Amino acid sequence: MTETTEFELVSPARLLMSEPVEMVVVPGVEGDFGVLPRHAPMLSTVRPGVIDVYKGGQVEQRLFIAGGFAEVTEERCTILAEEAFPLTEVSADDARARLDAAREDLEEAETDMAKGRAAQAVVVAEALSRAVGG
């Protein structure tokens, strides 16, 4: 039996995942990082991207995350995400539609704050279409 770490992915609406895994690769703001059992404790902001969940020596599941936070301790890795779903649930068309909609919103945004939010949505949509396409 290989050593495992407890991986939890939580969104405000529900607990998406909670199971022991061998490794997770998380897209941190300062670069992707892999979390293995007995990782040093850390807190990190997560940028929009893909989380790879490793089990049995290979990628078992790929999840898209629209940004959030990761808390890593020696025995677990908790990720708080505002939005997250398995990559298999979206098609390339969905991603493109979302990107177009987000770009449109950005053009229509008037106030600075609305612009900031729309720009963020575009970044998320871009990350998603990259994840789906490549």
Place this chain on the structure above:
Amino acid sequence: MASLKDLRNRISSVKSTRKITSAMKMVAASRLRKAQEAAENSRPFAERMDRMLGTLAGSVVGTPGAPRLLAGTGDDRRHLIVVVSSNRGLCGGLNSATARNTRALIRELQADGKEVALLCVGRKGRDALKRDHASLISDTLEDFGRHVITYAEAEVVAQRVLDMFEAGDFDVCTLVYNRFRSAISQIVTRQQLIPFPVPETANENQPLDATGDAAQRALYEFEPSEEGILDDLLPLNVKTQVFRAMTENYASEQGARMTAMDNASRNASDMIDDLTLQYNRTRQAMITKELIEIISGAEAL
């Protein structure tokens, strides 16, 4: 004495009322199950959020660079009260309890010489507060909760609060909502949203050797930095808290409605029984009277 026809009409109208209330009860019961599930599902996130914030907040609070959502504006004169209520009525004393609590809070704050503004989430809360405090209500948001509260709906509300804070409209923000305990018990709850109330144990002013918590915190690495994470985490926390308040309140609403409608259906049943008894008595009395008339008529011959 009411005529037979009147009684018949009343019985049938109470019967149709009962049909409506018992249908509403069923609907509320099925929504309650979903709402309760949603409220329970939102708990893990909030718990982990609290844990992370507890780890972070203690080490940053009191330092000059602390984010304003955590440290406050350095003032506590202007208060914003976010009143979470339901969009629809017929749910017992739920919204009036919220309104009563809010009024008490307004009085307390005003007695302390603070300025108060209200942000109403949900129509019924606004309706209840409009009479006494119309001038304080800055806005009402009511576009939510058609079936179940989604995170996106809560985000709109939270974003509104954050925008107002950024614009410097208030110093302290308090949420008032109904916490769901069971279908027959909902508790009006006040919760400070901004600035984030730092739990006492996470305060670094306390001696370090006393708290194992502080020792553990020192081991954490932060990417990019404590302040950087907090800048993102605090707004997310506001959203989460608003979301939680709204889901709890929604579950409370369904629970309260179910109980209220159950009572109403039962009262209607009692009323139908009484009216039916009265109807039968009147009917028999009439028959008896007619018989007496016939008999006495026959005897007279």
